Amino acid sequence: MDNKKELKKTYSNDEITVVWQPGMCIHSKKCWKGLIEVFDPREKPWIKLDGATNEQIKHQIDQCPSKALSYQLNNM
Ligand code: SF4
Structure with a gap:
């Protein structure tokens, strides 16, 4: 199993949440x-x-x- 593909990191501000899937x-x-x-x-974290x-x-x-980066609106 390659769990790396499943890995997700999120970065949020008031309005959006950015999802980063390194795999x-x-x-x-x-x-x-x-x-x-x-x-x-x-930088660490690399998304600011x-x-x-x-x-x-x-x-x-x-x-x-690649769609490794995506975002969601927080209030949806
Ligand atoms: S734009 Fe390129 S380097 Fe940046 S997350 Fe997407 S695939 Fe990776």
Whole structure:
């Protein structure tokens, strides 16, 4: 069994929860090349939601080719 694929980490602010599934990441680097203020692989935690607006974060997540990054709206 490869449990890595199941691993999920979440990062929340008031409005959104970002879900990161490392086992699905294909390391396209799109997220951090597009929005390093939020997605910085050199940092821990590597996702910091206070680095940009929610609109910017959602827009960047929509471009993740593997769907390793996704988000939910908290009040849905
Ligand atoms: S954009 Fe998606 S697939 Fe690419 S590095 Fe970021 S999380 Fe991984």
